[in-house]
Amino acid sequence: MVQATSLPRNEAGIEAAIETLKQRFGDQLQTGQAVCEQHGHTTTWIVNQAPDAVIFPTSTEEVSEVIKVCAEFGVPVIPFGTGTSLEGHVNAPAGGICVDMMRMDKILAVHAEDLDVVVQPGVTREQLNTYLRDQGLFFPIDPGANASLGGMAATRASGTNAVRYGTMKDNVLSLEAVMADGGVIRTAQRAKKSSAGYDMTRLLVGSEGTLGLITELTLKLQGIPEAVRSARCSFGSVDDACRAVMMTIQYGIPVARIELLDALSVRAANAYSGLDLPENPLLLLEFHGSDAGVVEQADMFASIAEEFGGFDIEATSTAEERNKLWQARHDMYWASLQLRPGAKGISTDVCVPISRLAECVGAAREKAESMGLMAPMVGHVGDGNFHALLLIDMDSEIERQKADDFVGWLNELAISMDGTCTGEHGIGQGKRPYLQQELGEATRYMAAIKAALDPENIMNPGKILEM
Numbered sequence: 001m002v003q004a005t006s007l008p009r010n011e012a013g014i015e016a017a018i019e020t021l022k023q024r025f026g027d028q029l030q031t032g033q034a035v036c037e038q039h040g041h042t043t044t045w046i047v048n049q050a051p052d053a054v055i056f057p058t059s060t061e062e063v064s065e066v067i068k069v070c071a072e073f074g075v076p077v078i079p080f081g082t083g084t085s086l087e088g089h090v091n092a093p094a095g096g097i098c099v100d101m102m103r104m105d106k107i108l109a110v111h112a113e114d115l116d117v118v119v120q121p122g123v124t125r126e127q128l129n130t131y132l133r134d135q136g137l138f139f140p141i142d143p144g145a146n147a148s149l150g151g152m153a154a155t156r157a158s159g160t161n162a163v164r165y166g167t168m169k170d171n172v173l174s175l176e177a178v179m180a181d182g183g184v185i186r187t188a189q190r191a192k193k194s195s196a197g198y199d200m201t202r203l204l205v206g207s208e209g210t211l212g213l214i215t216e217l218t219l220k221l222q223g224i225p226e227a228v229r230s231a232r233c234s235f236g237s238v239d240d241a242c243r244a245v246m247m248t249i250q251y252g253i254p255v256a257r258i259e260l261l262d263a264l265s266v267r268a269a270n271a272y273s274g275l276d277l278p279e280n281p282l283l284l285l286e287f288h289g290s291d292a293g294v295v296e297q298a299d300m301f302a303s304i305a306e307e308f309g310g311f312d313i314e315a316t317s318t319a320e321e322r323n324k325l326w327q328a329r330h331d332m333y334w335a336s337l338q339l340r341p342g343a344k345g346i347s348t349d350v351c352v353p354i355s356r357l358a359e360c361v362g363a364a365r366e367k368a369e370s371m372g373l374m375a376p377m378v379g380h381v382g383d384g385n386f387h388a389l390l391l392i393d394m395d396s397e398i399e400r401q402k403a404d405d406f407v408g409w410l411n412e413l414a415i416s417m418d419g420t421c422t423g424e425h426g427i428g429q430g431k432r433p434y435l436q437q438e439l440g441e442a443t444r445y446m447a448a449i450k451a452a453l454d455p456e457n458i459m460n461p462g463k464i465l466e467m
Contacts, residue, residue, distance in 0.1 A: 004046050004429045007094035007462050009018055013073035018053050020069050021097070025062070029055045039098040041091045045346050045394065046429055051078055051098035052202065058103045060176060060184060060215040067213065067458075068182030070097055076461050079209040081151025082124065084143075087428030089208055095460035099213060101150055108129050108216070115221045116173055121150020121214050128344045135299055140165035143424065144266065144330050150214045155426040156206030160329070163249075163382025164256040164288070167424070169205045172262050174467035176216035178206055180454040190218055200381040203449070208426055209460035212452050218316050224325075227290035228256075230322040231298045231315040234280040238365070241281045242358035244301075244308040245381045249354065251304065253297050256438065258382040262328045262365065265376040266306055272335030273328035277314050281403060282327055283381075286322070326400055329378070336376045336389050342372075343391040347428075348407045350414035351385040351423025361386055362418055364410055385423030411435070427464045435464065 005276065021029050030036075031053045057063045070077045076096025083090060092098065105122035112135050119128060126146045141152060143159035151157075153175065158167035165171065174188040180390035189202035204212055227311050235241040241260055248255060261269065262280045268274055285301060287294040298315040305313055307317045316322060328335070337345055361377060368375040368388070379386025390403045411421035411434045421434040423428075436443050447465050450457075 004088055004091055004093060005047060005462060006049070009095045010074050013075045014052050015037060017073040017075040017097060018071050021055060021066065022072075024065065024069075025055060026190060028057070029053055036098070039078075039083070039090060039100065041083075041088050043084060044086050044088060044430065045344065045392070045400075046088040046091065050094050051092040052095045054080070054098040054100050056100050056103050060178065063099060063178045063213055063215050064182045064184055066097065066099060067178050069179065069180055070458055074456055074458065076458050077209075077213065078460050079150070079154065079213050081121065081148030081154070082146065083339065084145040084147045084345050085151065085155055086425045086432035087422070089426060089428040089431060089460075089463060091425065091462070093429070096458075102147060104215065110135065110137075111190070112137060114196075115223070116218055117221055118216065119149055120216060120220050121148060121153075123149050125149060125152065132221065133224075138224050139171070139219060140222050141168055141171055149217055149219065153205050153214055153217055154207065154209050156424070158380070158383075158385070158424045160257045160259060160326075160380060162380055163258055164254060169202055171220045172201055172205050174218040175201055175204055175214050177212035177214050179212040180233070180456070180459050184215075187211070190294075206426070208428060208463050210450060210463055210465070211459060213459075227289060227291045227294045227317060228322065229287045229294035229298050229315055229317045230325055231285045231287070231313065231371070232277070232325060233283050233302070233303060233310040233313045234278045235283070235305075235311075236280065236309050238281045238309040238361050239358040240310070241283050242354075242361065242381060244283065244305050244359070246354050247304045247307070248301055249382060251300065252290060253300050254286040254289070254381060255285055255297065255301070256289070257284070257458065258380075259284040259328070260361075260379040260381040260386065261332070261376045262361070263428055264339070264374070265332060265378050268335040268339050268376055269328045269332065272338055273324070273331060275328055284325055286326070318355045332376070332378055333389065336391065338389040339376065340374055341394070344394045346390040346392055346403050346407070347387055347425075348390070348410060349385060349387045349423050349425045350410055350419055350421060351383065352414050352419030354380075354381070354384045355416040356419065357381060357384050357386070360414060360419070363413060364388055367409060368406060371406060373406060380423070383423070384419065408434075429463060432464060432466065437465070460461075
């Protein structure tokens with residue numbers, strides 16, 4: 001495991017806060033070792049830094065009470081959704097109280113005529129879409145994991161549909177949040193746009209719990225499209241596939257999803273999901289619209305793909321066939337692990353301008369091979385974002401160091417291409433060393449905002465910024 005920096009602990013304050021919260025909340029507060037370790041980070045190679053206690057609030061008022069107690073005693077507060085984040089976001093490097101939002105899982109209001117919904121932060125995206133289905137509506141942000149919507153907002157998540165529907169920052173109308181002093185704010189109303197004051201909504205979206213804890217979200221919804229059509233196409237090289245993507249975007253084809261799997265990922269998908277795809281770089285696409293529209297869009301893409309040597313092009317509107325392809329894409333983590341049984345998968349992501357994507361993916365492939373690393377790669381290539389999953393023997397110090405070196409190299413390469421060290425994973429602990437390199441002087445002003453809103457640095461300390 002990679003060691004994460006530990007921060008000074010306020011032992012007396014933690015003890016006093018736990019005693020106070022225990023008296024007020026009883027069994028809603030848990031201090032057992034197993035529960036605490038489950039709420040330290042478990043989905044990455046960063047060492048688990050468990051909190052001292054976990055509390056399960058059921059309302060905004062209870063969250064406010066918890067934070068007021070923690071503020072009084074100077075104790076860290078770490079928010080927890082479903083624990084699917086990948087960069088150490090829920091670790092507790094200074095100990096403290098983890099606030100698990102799982103019991104705040106109510107869908108409060110659906111305004112179908114306005115295409116929006118009000119939810120508590122513990123609602124998951126699958127739960128929401130199941131609830132909305134009979135109303136002809138859906139929430140489009142799909143990061144793959146069945147993450148909580150509060151966590152998705154906190155990390156500014158995106159996923160496979162981002163090329164058409166944007167990321168969380170584009171789909172959150174308003175937030176309710178509890179700030180570092182226990183005060184409760186609402187960042188906006190339900191109007192689709194506003195010029196009223198600072199944009200506190202987007203300040204909190206992506207803040208990873210370092211400024212406040214989200215306790216309610218108002219989200220944009222979309223109508224379930226009349227027709228959905230999926231397509232797949234193989235290519236002789238990643239470069240050819242990426243050039244086809246660029247042309248598709250430039251032609252204005254309103255593709256809903258466009259995903260790249262490299263040859264190694266296709267091999268894994270074939271074995272794990274029972275597919276029979278050519279083991280070449282592959283594009284998976286999805287089109288939303290009318291019956292005639294999605295056929296036209298798929299045909300236009302096929303013409304573009306053929307220009308770049310695309311072959312084995314197939315399109316389907318059959319739900320069963322579509323679901324089989326996209327389930328294989330969502331299962332890529334587990335499929336990739338089968339390429340090297342016993343290995344741990346270390347996932348990292350970067351995002352570059354689409355014009356640099358082929359170069360970046362190609363360089364990453366060559367670098368991994370030169371270092372002797374097995375690293376299947378997949379990407380949300382419609383917006384220049386891709387992931388490498390390093391398959392590592394965690395008992396080998398040499399392999400761990402190689403993986404660390406590769407991740408650092410890839411982050412720096414993306415930044416050098418006018419890209420970012422993270423398209424959707426967030427900074428957390430894992431990518432914190434690269435934020436200064438990417439944004440420079442801007443991080444000083446971020447730190448000033450953090451200091452103004454959380455002067456005692458109790459809100460998820462040790463994440464995003466070097467404080």
